[in-house]
Amino acid sequence: MAFYVVQFLTGLASAASLFLVASGLSIIFGVTRIVNFAHGAFYMIGAYIAFTLTERFSGAFGFWGGVVVAALAVALIGVLVEMVLLRRIYHAPELFQLLGTFGLTLMVEDLVVLIWGPDDLVGRRAPGFKGAVDFFGQNIPSYDLFLIALGPIVLGILWLLFQRTRWGVLVRAATQDRDMVAALGVNQKWLFTSVFAVGVFLAALGGALQIPRDAVHHAMDLRIIVEVFVVVVIGGLGSIVGAFVAAVLVSELNAFGILIFPKISIILVFLVMAVVLIVRPWGLFGKPEAAARKTPGLTVNPWRPLTSNERLAALAALVVAAILPLFAGNYALTVGSEIAIFVIFAVSLHFLMSVGGLASFGHAAYFGLGAYGVAFLAKMAGLPMIVCLLLGPLLGCMGAAVFGFFAVQLSGVYFAMLTLAFAQIVWSIAFQWVSVTGGDNGILGVWPASWAASPSHFYWLALGVAALVTIALRVMVFSPFGYALRATRDSLLRSEAVGINAKRIQWTAFVIAGTTAGIGGALFAYLKGSVFPDNLGISLSVDALVMVLLGGVETVSGGVIGAIVYKALNIWLVSQTDLSKLVLGGFIVLIVVVFPKGIVGMLEVLAQRRRKSSPPGSSLLAKPIESAE
């Protein structure tokens, strides 16, 4: 019995940090409507700076002072980030905000290694809380007891701040209706900045307070951000009480999950989240969002099929790509195969995201499932390559059918978070179910049959499949189904009012996209000769997002161009610099801020300008509305 009580208290202690970080994220979202992916990065910087300060200045004053100063310093960094970056993207679609802050996270990961080195750093213990308390023969660190008390104290302080101060009233008002607050003459700029500073301060404090419990390392940002997403989604974005309750729930699930289901401890939390989202899509304490902003739609630009000239150009490009093996070496061909595979992956996400308006943050799950499907069939059933290639993607199809069914019940940020959570579940299973998947060691020796073994043959195979997939998806964009899918993206209300079952259309699109990604994954398994959990990890999902955005989310062919440019750049960068994340992150931020239309989108704008400058044409100025009610 005592053991369970101790386990419970340990869970409560972990909840404190989680609550601090989650409440910060929630406050920021409530007012600015930005889901700050970089929140984990601020948490991590808080821990690193606190480590340095507490090492430098000893004693109780040094430790506690160091923790607070670290949090303040990070809050200052947050203010800087808000003023330089976020102010430029408040009006961008939420997808761009998530991506911009993700780019920031990537940069921080490299910067932290650059400053503090790659090794884990073990911090000091907190003065005054070094010992342990005996509880029926079990030891409880006294620092844990301090953290257990801290959680409710911070909750109380935040409550007072929001209920009893003018600033708090403004923040609550802005959370409900920020346009109205602006209309009442409140300086929104500084309100947003101050809210961001408070949120970041809480994140950094959470990080700094972790150092006596956990080593500081450069991957702690992603781990905490995934957990924090889960907490705010369960608790309800924008609700601080929700963040507290959910932080306790998640921490306890973690603490007891390990005892009860050691194999699936990670997925337990995600299962709870999935259930909460399905029963209460806006979280336990959240409120339903007003109609979500349309995800892409920065501008109006109707799509059209390629003209015959453009088709010829595309065919010519394909022919050029096909004769590459005549003069390129083996390395170039392997790179070429990889790019072709990523074209498949990117166009599949593009179909879901641009045509369907559903930005999946866990699309790699279906890519990886396709890869694992091939590996199972090839290694366990010993099937020939062609059969594996045909059947392997079905695993991606099945995964997409199951997860997609739940995911399409939601939209916007919640859709993104749920897809991310599902991808993490699949990743955890691949990682933990060692007897089947080989865990971290993966499945090795998935080699292509002799007819596809040479680099040039494999390249032609990958190129051929990529071309077929791209054409097939393009045909679908301009099929009746494609129109219906775009209709659900543009207006749910209207599409329901003309007899379209939006959820079923979106689910179908999800399955098509998942299966297509699975085809890419199947080829990828053969290209690499092995399959690892990373093939369905978050970073691969984000790669796909960046490819689509880089190409242009509002365009029809953006996925193809984005995949080629991004993958080539990525492979080249990794060979050139150790700081690939820093460069990549900077690159993402740059796309989001100055280049939101992507490459193809920019080209279209340029072409349009040239067309418009020649004939005066019909100007499409809207007639002024003379009276409004």
Add this chain to the structure above:
Amino acid sequence: MSVAPPLLAVEGLTKSYGGIHAVRGVSFSLRAGEILALIGPNGAGKSTCFDMLNGQNRPDTGHVRLLGEETTGKKPRDIWRMGVGRTFQITATFATMTVRENVQVALISHGKQLFNLWGSAPNVDRGEAARLLELVGMGGYADRPCGELAYGDLKRLELAVALANEPKLLLMDEPTAGMAPRERVELMRLTAQIAREKSIGVLFTEHDMDVVFEHADRIIVLNRGTLIAEGSPAEVRGNPQVQAIYLGEGLLYDAGHREGASA
């Protein structure tokens, strides 16, 4: 003699939110080809009533029948399939698609082609789409992106979309809200003409009393959730209870005056 069921029959419709009775025991019916206006001051329950006819909101009690068939509790998309077209108070269209494509989506849905993955959508029912756009006077706008249209044109596009499934009944929630005065008259004239030609029943809510009195065959008046008057425009105008309600806003009074002055 057996009487054919009316196009739309509403019986004892009731809806409350918490302790507030938004709609209480509303009953009325609508014949094919008839234009019926639902009016009432702000907060009278018009929109709640409307949403229950359309399937967006489920009544607590009461029935809605279309040609004798129960629609209560059905989803908007199913009610649409039964032959009910709908336009919204604030237009809902597919902003990134062209005007023609907007109509084509409705035609694709009407033709049950929604899950056709291989056909060429740009060529689906092109002639029918052109005919519908011509009908509402939007023939020249087919290739324009819908997001660039003026508000009055969006309203006309919505009408074309609502007509795509050859509806028996049109539900129009404030069809002329936000339009210029001349556009209002034109749109309602057009609607009335189409409705009479094709014998479509039209139910609309409206704040503009000029529009109501010019085009409605019959008017029903809602106040605080209950139906307080029903009849021809002349009858409703002469109803003292209706006058009492509207005096605060002065709309009905003004309309009467204007007419008196011009006569």
